Amino acid sequence: MAKIVSVGKGSSRYDVIIAKNAMNKKNLSNHLKNKNKVLIITDSGIPKKYIKELKIILDKQKVYVHTIKEGEKSKSFNTYKVITEKLAQLKFDRSDCMIALGGGVVGDITGFCAASYLRGIDFIQIPTTLLAQVDSSVGGKTAINIKQGKNLVGAFYNPTLVLISTKFLETLSDKEYKSGLGEVVKYAFIGNKRLYKFMQINAENIKLKKLNALEEIIEESVKTKAKIVTSDEKEKGIRAILNFGHTFGHAIEAHNKYKGLTHGAAVTLGMVIASKISFFEGHIKAYQLDDMINLIESLGLKVDYSKYSYDDLKGYILNDKKVSKGKLNLILVNDKGKAFKTDRYKINNLRKAFS
Ligand code: NAD
Numbered sequence: 600m601a602k603i604v605s606v607g608k609g610s611s612r613y614d615v616i617i618a619k620n621a622m623n624k625k626n627l628s629n630h631l632k633n634k635n636k637v638l639i640i641t642d643s644g645i646p647k648k649y650i651k652e653l654k655i656i657l658d659k660q661k662v663y664v665h666t667i668k669e670g671e672k673s674k675s676f677n678t679y680k681v682i683t684e685k686l687a688q689l690k691f692d693r694s695d696c697m698i699a700l701g702g703g704v705v706g707d708i709t710g711f712c713a714a715s716y717l718r719g720i721d722f723i724q725i726p727t728t729l730l731a732q733v734d735s736s737v738g739g740k741t742a743i744n745i746k747q748g749k750n751l752v753g754a755f756y757n758p759t760l761v762l763i764s765t766k767f768l769e770t771l772s773d774k775e776y777k778s779g780l781g782e783v784v785k786y787a788f789i790g791n792k793r794l795y796k797f798m799q800i801n802a803e804n805i806k807l808k809k810l811n812a813l814e815e816i817i818e819e820s821v822k823t824k825a826k827i828v829t830s831d832e833k834e835k836g837i838r839a840i841l842n843f844g845h846t847f848g849h850a851i852e853a854h855n856k857y858k859g860l861t862h863g864a865a866v867t868l869g870m871v872i873a874s875k876i877s878f879f880e881g882h883i884k885a886y887q888l889d890d891m892i893n894l895i896e897s898l899g900l901k902v903d904y905s906k907y908s909y910d911d912l913k914g915y916i917l918n919d920k921k922v923s924k925g926k927l928n929l930i931l932v933n934d935k936g937k938a939f940k941t942d943r944y945k946i947n948n949l950r951k952a953f954s
């Protein structure tokens with residue numbers, strides 16, 4: 600049975616459909632019945648069979664495919680230029696549609712093209728990485744990178760539909776799968792107790808990518824993200840808790856010059872650091888900290904950040920966009936399993952987490 604999670608409010612509301620094979624004719628035909636043309640954006644690393652399958656489903660529309668090079672570098676002004684000019688050349692209008700078939704890179708650039716071409720045309724997300732399925736395809740953030748920084752140009756723009764086929768994860772590399780698992784763990788830590796318990800009990804099945812386990816962790820993750828982004832569409836408040844582990848994770852990524860480790864792997868280390876600070880600040884008990892670290896390890900994710908010193912990361916941490924009025928806001932967790940934003944902590948406890 601497919602699971603359906605509703606996200607957003609009013610005219611920007613959309614469904615996220617999760618199933619082994621959610622990318623099917625029934626789910627797409629409703630949305631595409633008045634569409635003449637479809638431009639699929641995908642990347643060179645996505646197995647060709649998925650693109651073929653999608654083209655066969657779209658038998659009523661004129662279908663075009665644009666394949667970008669895999670990797671973060673493609674989330675650029677140049678790709679944006681090529682895609683939007685292609686839309687214009689093909690005379691796409693507001694009755695047409697784009698589909699993002701790929702990971703977060705494809706989703707973010709497709710979303711930004713859709714948000715800005717003709718001031719907005721419809722787009723559908725069909726995420727193929729675990730990270731995109733539980734995070735980037737939900738919430739309406741779209742962006743490209745510029746040389747001054749990642750995601751600096753973008754828009755909040757919701758898709759009209761998100762289709763999550765868990766079977767796509769069969770071909771995903773272990774490294775990318777684990778990156779997505781890091782974000783799944785995050786939802787467990789910031790408030791989803793059901794997900795927390797499920798992961799504790801089913802760590803083996805999750806590691807083995809058993810379809811039932813995948814469906815459960817994706818549904819729970821999407822539900823948590825949906826609740827948060829629906830109540831704070833433009834990131835003015837509660838949405839900040841989605842950044843749990845990210846201040847430190849981003850610092851680790853930047854320190855490594857965005858090479859070697861994935862975003863999820865860096866965020867996982869960041870969550871261990873933020874959990875330790877939560878413990879030093881007295882918000883969680885020792886056994887709760889141990890439980891959190893044990894859960895991460897049981898999923899085969901790394902927890903050891905001893906090669907990074909506070910001094911290595913300090914510069915990046917204080918550059919974080921969460922610094923307001925000179926004091927860094929941290930996202931910490933409490934003993935009820937809830938995350939919160941605070942600027943009330945001892946800076947010494949930050950250092951202590953690295954000693
Ligand atoms: P990615 O899109 O680069 O995909 C990772 C790799 O996996 C790529 O090489 C891709 O070709 C390959 N791949 C994708 N699906 C596959 C499959 N089913 N089988 C085999 N290979 C497959 O990486 P990602 O982690 O999905 O996304 C990262 C991007 O997402 C970053 O640019 C980040 O900024 C963005 N992001 C956005 C949001 C948001 O809210 N918009 C949230 C988190 C991350």
Ligand code: ZN
Nearest residue numbers: 782845862866
């Ligand atoms: Zn993240």
